[in-house]
Amino acid sequence: MMKIKKLMRDIELLEKVEELSEQSPNACIQCGTCSAGCPFVDEMDVLPERIFKYIVLDEVEKVLENNTMWICAACYTCSVRCPRDIDIARIMEGVRQIILRADIDNVDVDEVDNIEELPQLAVVGCFRKETG
Amino acid sequence: MMVEGHYYYPGCTMKEKGSDYEKSAMKVMEQLGEPLVEMEDWYCCGAVQSLSEDDIMHQIAPIRTLLMAQEAGEDEVVTLCDMCYNVLKQASERMKEKEDDLETMNEFLDEDPDYEGGVEIYHLFHILKEKKGEIEENVEEPLEDLVVAPYYGCMLLRPDHVAIDNTEDPEIMESFLKLLGVELIENEKRTECCGSYHTVNRSDIVEKRVEDIVGYAAREGADMIVLSCPLCHFNLDYHQRATEFEIPVLYITELMALAFGLDIEMEHHSIDPTSLLEEKGIKE
Numbered sequence: 001m002m003k004i005k006k007l008m009r010d011i012e013l014l015e016k017v018e019e020l021s022e023q024s025p026n027a028c029i030q031c032g033t034c035s036a037g038c039p040f041v042d043e044m045d046v047l048p049e050r051i052f053k054y055i056v057l058d059e060v061e062k063v064l065e066n067n068t069m070w071i072c073a074a075c076y077t078c079s080v081r082c083p084r085d086i087d088i089a090r091i092m093e094g095v096r097q098i099i100l101r102a103d104i105d106n107v108d109v110d111e112v113d114n115i116e117e118l119p120q121l122a123v124v125g126c127f128r129k130e131t132g
Numbered sequence: 133m134m135v136e137g138h139y140y141y142p143g144c145t146m147k148e149k150g151s152d153y154e155k156s157a158m159k160v161m162e163q164l165g166e167p168l169v170e171m172e173d174w175y176c177c178g179a180v181q182s183l184s185e186d187d188i189m190h191q192i193a194p195i196r197t198l199l200m201a202q203e204a205g206e207d208e209v210v211t212l213c214d215m216c217y218n219v220l221k222q223a224s225e226r227m228k229e230k231e232d233d234l235e236t237m238n239e240f241l242d243e244d245p246d247y248e249g250g251v252e253i254y255h256l257f258h259i260l261k262e263k264k265g266e267i268e269e270n271v272e273e274p275l276e277d278l279v280v281a282p283y284y285g286c287m288l289l290r291p292d293h294v295a296i297d298n299t300e301d302p303e304i305m306e307s308f309l310k311l312l313g314v315e316l317i318e319n320e321k322r323t324e325c326c327g328s329y330h331t332v333n334r335s336d337i338v339e340k341r342v343e344d345i346v347g348y349a350a351r352e353g354a355d356m357i358v359l360s361c362p363l364c365h366f367n368l369d370y371h372q373r374a375t376e377f378e379i380p381v382l383y384i385t386e387l388m389a390l391a392f393g394l395d396i397e398m399e400h401h402s403i404d405p406t407s408l409l410e411e412k413g414i415k416e
């Protein structure tokens with residue numbers, strides 16, 4: 001909890017996201033194409049395009065204190081459809097990285113109870129996306 | 133090419149949960165006169181691509197693999213796994229496009245020789261595409277009584293700079309399946325994500341994806357789903373237990389091997405395809 005509060009106080013959100021993703025949330029025209037095609041949108045607290053708006057408005061809490069970036073599985077469906085050619089999957093990765101680099105993980109290996117049943121690439125992939 | 137055949141990168145999953153894919157692919161490719169020759173040594177690719185601008189660290193493993201190919205005198209590497217294909221391909225493209233990254237990479241690789249950026253990554257489908265005549269010739273008995281739902285998932289089609297076919301309306305897998313004589317459903321869900329690595333800690337999310345994808349195939353009358361990714365395979369196969377459906381999920385090389393009359397083991401299937409295959413007269 002402390003870590004996230006400190007992160008939210010210190011972060012230059014838009015700048016950091018742009019630096020990590022090499023994409024500009026500013027280019028978003030809020031057309032909603034990304035959300036419309038995202039297969040996981042029902043699970044997200046906040047729609048992808050709202051996240052981009054909040055990043056631009058520097059609404060740090062609204063970006064970092066929800067589940068959207070963790071639900072995004074980097075399927076790139078939105079990235080190939082965005083009319084503004086924004087690689088949205090990279091922005092989501094940028095937001096994940098900001099949190100992970102503040103030493104806040106989203107998955108704990110001890111809580112995965114069926115690890116031997118899972119294919120190796122699922123485990124490697126999950127830990128790569130959700131731990132720092 | 134140095135080796136007689138295709139220089140093959142397996143990745144970790146092919147050696148365990150995905151071994152049915154590897155074994156059947158080995159047999160099929162041998163039969164087609166395009167044998168896969170496994171690299172002497174390789175590293176886990178990392179399964180997912182690191183998308184951050186400054187993250188060169190996570191490009192090291194895929195590039196080390198490419199470097200091993202380079203040092204073996206090979207300029208092409210072939211994968212079976214869709215995720216390995218995607219990661220290796222994105223990493224190799226990045227090194228081609230960003231000279232600075234290639235330079236930083238070679239500093240990291242310190243003791244190793246420099247990676248020169250010239251190794252091309254291919255997927256099984258790239259090879260099969262050139263062998264359609266041979267595929268057709270090798271079919272013993274067309275699988276006419278079988279209705280198949282082709283399924284691509286994400287990693288062969290997106291992002292677009294690594295896509296092996298049209299991102300929204302691919303047909304490469306269908307073009308192979310038609311040669312086996314099967315009937316195909318128009319699978320609207322074939323490019324949708326299976327839930328990917330959420331299978332580790334959010335199986336509820338994957339179950340919903342499976343319900344949607346498999347449910348569509350079932351309603352359209354599919355007897356089986358065919359694909360080429362070991363993670364999609366696991367998700368669509370294993371997580372059907374949370375749904376009302378029970379449709380076998382096969383790797384395309386398993387179905388191809390069966391159509392060629394080759395003997396294959398099918399060990400890692402939660403939904404056993406045997407009774408379907410017997411019913412359709414494909415396997416005794």
Ligand code: SF4
Pocket residue numbers: 027028029030031032033034035049052081082083084085086088
């Ligand atoms: S598709 Fe692109 S432009 Fe449209 S809302 Fe999403 S990010 Fe913005």
Ligand code: SF4
Pocket residue numbers: 034037038039040041048071072073074075076077078079088089092
């Ligand atoms: S990349 Fe993420 S946000 Fe975009 S469609 Fe896929 S899961 Fe949704």
